Amino acid sequence: MEKKQEKDFIIMNKFNLGVLLIAFIILGSCGKKNTTVNNNVPYVYVSIQVFKSLSENTYLATPGTYKYLTGGYKGIILAHTLDDKYLAFDRTCTFHPETSCAIIELDSATFNNYYCGKKTNHCCDSRYQADGFVVNGPATQPLKSYNVSQDANYIYITN
Numbered sequence: 001m002e003k004k005q006e007k008d009f010i011i012m013n014k015f016n017l018g019v020l021l022i023a024f025i026i027l028g029s030c031g032k033k034n035t036t037v038n039n040n041v042p043y044v045y046v047s048i049q050v051f052k053s054l055s056e057n058t059y060l061a062t063p064g065t066y067k068y069l070t071g072g073y074k075g076i077i078l079a080h081t082l083d084d085k086y087l088a089f090d091r092t093c094t095f096h097p098e099t100s101c102a103i104i105e106l107d108s109a110t111f112n113n114y115y116c117g118k119k120t121n122h123c124c125d126s127r128y129q130a131d132g133f134v135v136n137g138p139a140t141q142p143l144k145s146y147n148v149s150q151d152a153n154y155i156y157i158t159n
Contacts, residue, residue: 041090041097041144043159044073050155060155066106069157074103076146076157081130082111088146088157089114089132095124095139104128104143114143 048071050057059065066079068091075091093102093116101123107113112130116139117123126139133142149156 040141041092041094042073044071046071046076046146046157046159048076048157050078050157052150052153052155064111066108066111071157072144072146073097077104077106077114078148078155078157079106079111079130086148086150086155087131088148090144090146092144093117093124093126093139094134094141094143095126095137099123 048069050060050067050069052058052061057067060067060078060080063080063082063084066077069076069078072090073092074097077089077091079087079089081087089104091104093104095116096102101117103123104114104116107115113135114128114130114132116126124138126137127135128139128143129135131142132145134140147156147158149158
């Protein structure tokens with residue numbers, strides 16, 4: 001009878017150990033904040049208000065316009081699209097965002113492409129379409145987008 005009790009005791013301890021291990025895994029993963037977006041662009045809190053009536057912003061009421069803003073990881077592009085929507089993207093290229101040249105520029109001639117680096121000196125040749133999705137790489141992930149809303153006086157950009 002002692003052998004059966006010893007065997008039951010060992011089985012029960014293994015079961016309890018398994019339950020504890022699962023509990024630690026579940027509890028250990030709770031409450032961790034995701035600090036990256038698109039798996040490689042670092043998370044930066046964004047809460048920007050663009051006052052529409054300010055003389056330097058009134059042109060944004062016209063579709064086909066854009067403005068570079070301070071904020072995000074390497075800046076933000078606020079674009080008023082030709083179909084009358086506001087979009088906001090981080091200016092960080094999603095391919096090697098840590099490199100100094102990985103800054104997104106808007107092709108102002110066509111207003112429908114973003115590219116990595118300056119027009120004359122592309123950083124990685126990644127190109128993105130107007131909605132932030134990759135047209136050609138080496139980038140494989142879309143631009144980090146931000147939420148955009150507006151009221152009569154302000155355009156709000158948040159994450």
